[in-house]
């Protein structure tokens with residue numbers, strides 16, 4: 001009987017994951033195999049945010065990213081709410097007051113600017129898409145409030161290992177594809193696209209040293225190879241930046257982070273890597289502010305359900321014992 | 326079953342008074358307490374109860390969600406975010422409903438696979454089966470329109486792709502598509518009517534489920550042997566036996582459901598649907614929810630648009646004709662040594678089509694989609710009718726009780742007598 005139950009559970013799990021994994025493998029946003037999984041405090045079943053990290057992440061957002069990106073779904077009050085960076089309420093209030101927020105119309109029918117309040121949304125840097133594009137070479141810096149859920153790392157597993165990866169991700173509760181991707185993009189800038197050498201229609205990747213010796217070598221963001229045809233080199237477009245993690249390897253965003261651009265108050269070294277990690281964690285919270293509550297409640301719910309299931313199992317066994325079936 | 330009489334006896338004055346006016350308790354008792362269920366049902370028979378549970382979960386969670394949801398192109402996405410962020414336990418409600426849809430489909434696929442394997446569609450269960458197919462179609466419509474309500478990129482483009490299919494219908498296609506959209510493209514008008522229908526359809530499903538269960542209780546449940554209940558010893562009363570087993574299976578199911586709700590709520594969804602709908606930017610790969618993928622693969626495997634649409638809808642409509650396509654008079658695949666393997670190959674094809682439906686429609690993916698699509702139709706249209714005529718089934722046991730006791734030796738009678746039957 002127990003064997004049957006276990007078998008049933010295993011089957012159920014397998015089929016769910018099979019079905020669902022198809023959807024995952026189908027989604028196409030995000031980068032490729034170049035992006036590796038990071039360790040996050042909020043990953044896994046007992047995941048929780050590191051307050052100090054979220055606070056640093058907010059600082060990076062405010063001092064660097066917010067010149068181009070908004071986070072319109074966040075209000076100042078969220079910054080002091082439980083489960084987030086948990087700034088002291090005064091701190092969040094003071095912070096809000098440093099922003100100018102448009103309000104109105106007033107008694108004279110005029111719009112006016114006033115200092116921000118806790119209930120205000122964090123203002124976006126541009127008034128509209130057109131303004132944002134004209135300030136960014138025609139590219140649109142997307143709002144970052146949901147970025148950590150709107151991207152995934154997509155790895156093209158062969159179909160026969162797919163069920164294994166799906167089950168592994170489900171069982172370990174892996175949901176951090178978004179922050180992995182953002183971190184990947186921020187850390188994967190290159191000076192230039194890699195040089196290639198044309199070997200009779202086949203483009204072979206070369207090193208920078210080779211390129212120095214032969215400056216005429218073409219540099220390709222990506223290479224398209226079709227069987228029976230000469231490889232095609234996609235050169236970098238004007239104003240684009242080479243990035244290994246971004247799909248197509250050309251991104252309109254210039255590398256935003258450099259060692260030392262942000263002064264951390266808590267003694268954490270001001271390295272690009274730390275900035276990238278912290279600002280990714282901050283976005284993970286911004287996209288899923290109820291993550292801690294969810295996981296905490298989840299553990300209790302699972303325990304309760306597990307208990308119920310075990311009780312029902314024994315009740316069922318008792319009732320059916322002596323009844324051939 | 327229809328000739329089964331309820332052993333209900335009203336106990337107090339009120340229930341006696343009630344029983345002679347509206348014998349609803351008598352009916353419930355007869356259908357859900359002492360109703361005879363085959364004693365040999367396995368866990369594949371627990372999905373009917375699980376589906377009923379999921380239908381209720383979807384209705385209740387959906388009702389509360391709709392109190393906070395705004396069906397307009399400007400507000401829909403924002404209102405979903407407000408539910409996730411600002412409504413008390415809104416994140417939980419939304420996860421329950423979104424993951425619930427997937428679990429609902431997961432259960433219905435197993436429920437249907439059970440029906441195929443044990444021949445539950447054959448006489449006298451044709452109407453029961455056809456009602457099931459109708460429920461399945463209604464579920465698909467509901468799921469599709471529900472996914473649209475989020476008004477993310479995948480919602481919008483999924484609706485665009487699928488509603489565009491109707492334009493393939495000759496002569497009237499264009500008019501039908503405009504009529505569905507309520508305009509010249511997918512817009513807030515479309516969203517609004519989808520919300521209205523998404524609210525309505527689950528109640529229609531509830532009505533058809535009632536008919537489905539009514540039909541079930543007229544003919545009785547099938548079982549792994551496919552034999553009819555012949556004597557009392559073949560069955561056990563529904564309460565506590567079947568109910569207890571259902572309860573245990575439901576608890577296991579909910580355990581998995583809860584895992585998804587709390588720990589991997591976005592595993593089943595598409596990241597692109599966290600980007601607000603933008604009619605000016607088409608995502609590189611438009612894919613439907615996982616439970617539509619096999620049918621999506623069938624659609625795309627046909628080079629002509631109209632042909633694809635016909636095949637896709639045909640693949641589902643075909644199910645309604647199974648009672649007459651299957652010519653074997655043995656119900657359960659357990660006793661059909663050849664059919665069994667063709668059927669497993671069919672299950673494999675559907676899963677393979679699901680995999681292929683999520684891949685870009687190019688190269689070998691298309692070729693394989695065609696192979697599995699071909700098998701899907703050949704299985705129903707050729708293998709089922711022909712095999713039923715030529716296959717030599719295994720020897721069937723004499724009765725359900727015999728099968729349970731392993732072939733029915735002299736022991737059969739005594740064990741049956743020892744079984745603690747209530748009546």
Ligand code: HEM
Pocket residue numbers: 369370371372373374376377380433436437440443445446450453454456457458459460461464530534537538541545546547548644
């Ligand atoms: C909302 C969806 C559905 C609900 C709530 C539902 C509910 C039920 C319930 C409670 C039972 C009795 C318990 C059992 O034997 O499992 C049942 C039996 C059955 N259902 Fe469904 N069902 C649904 C969809 C379907 C679909 C889509 C099909 C097939 C296309 C189907 C085919 C059948 C058949 C053939 C039986 C008789 C099973 C047997 O005795 O072998 N059902 N259903």
